[in-house]
Amino acid sequence: MAQVMPELRRVLDGDTAPDGLTESDLLELYRRMVLLRTYDERSVVFHRQGRIGTYAIFWNHEAIQVGATYPLTDDDWIFPSYRESAIGLVRGMPVETVLQWWRGQPSGWWNPADWNVASICVPIATHVPHAAGLAWGKKLKGEDAVAMAFFGDGATSEGSFHEGINFAAVMNAPAVFVCNNNGWAISTPVEAQTRAETLADKAIGYGVPGVRVDGLDVLAVWEAASEAVERARGGGGPTFIEAVHYRVAPHATADDPRAYIDPARVEEERARECLGRYDAFLRRMGVLSDVVADDVRASAERALRAGIAAAEAEPPPDPSLLFEHAYVDPPPNLRRG
Ligand SMILES: Cc1ncc(C[n+]2csc(CCOP(=O)(O)OP(=O)(O)O)c2C)c(N)n1
Ligand SMILES: [Mg+2]
DSSP states (O other): OOOOOOSOBOOTTSSOOOTTOOHHHHHHHHHHHHHHHHHHHHHHHHHHTTSSOSOOOOTTOHHHHHHHHTTOOTTSEEEOBGGGTTGGGGGTOOHHHHHHHHHTOGGGSOOHHHHTBOOOBOSTTTHHHHHHHHHHHHHHTTOOOOEEEEEETGGGGSHHHHHHHHHHHHTTOOEEEEEEEOSEETTEEGGGTOSSSSSTTHHHHHTSOEEEEETTOHHHHHHHHHHHHHHHHTTOOOEEEEEEOOOOSOSSTTOOGGGTSOHHHHHHHHTTOHHHHHHHHHHHTTOOOHHHHHHHHHHHHHHHHHHHHHHHHSOOOOTTHHHHTTOSSOOGGGSOO
């Protein structure tokens, strides 16, 4: 019978990188984490300045997003939720494309086939069956692409989660399900969400392996994802990865967590944030210096400055676009003279 190990897998506490990662891989993981961190921090500022709309903060989720996607090739598909809105950046998607999504500009809706990154999914878990279906379709076509879906702890209570993972398991589809367990679904704690001891335990019911990793350990996430991707590509079927951490920022810019979160716990968790931990590991290994770190940070900041400038240089869209694909026969109140 399938079993889930309740302990979290960790790598960063030790002094060796996993086999299969060169020094340049380790630095590339760092560069991607810094790019996402900078995107996120600048986005909160852009929101306060009224330059983007409501924004779902992903501060301290970078290790999950970067570690999980690193084993993918560009032919593999990523299915993000709103929490992974900027995940296309790891594939080279322009910063302004993602910023335009949060500005409500049509150019923010990229063509998924251009990047093999599906549209950002806001309804909870509805993209899980999409990922399962795409993975199954790739298998039927004899292509070896894998689909990776990201969703939260709260999503595992949704029917779509059940349907998607069950379908992928039954069809032996090459899918990887990455659950970002940040402990909260807005103001609902994970304890109020399920009686399962761990979210990975749910995998047992679908007959797929469930793996628990420290979600703040980019190398542990990478390791678990590499195994899952290899398994999927080799015909072994889907894997469920539960990346465990704690949400240390508001759910989104419209949320005030002081109403429901213990601020002392948040402070404690913030002190263990994932980029600082990885930075310290790389320095211990002699892979990262101040010069390289400053250069990586400066280049991410330049990318964000250029991204917001490019987004703001775009003319506002024609408001009629809102209705263009909504009705075959527009109702009389929308028809002009
Ligand atoms: C089907 C559906 N129901 C409710 C919502 C409202 N909603 C937006 S975010 C959210 C919480 C989801 O929490 P979780 O899955 O843990 O993801 P997280 O936001 O923590 O990354 C809810 C209920 C929604 N977007 N879609
Ligand atoms: Mg959550």
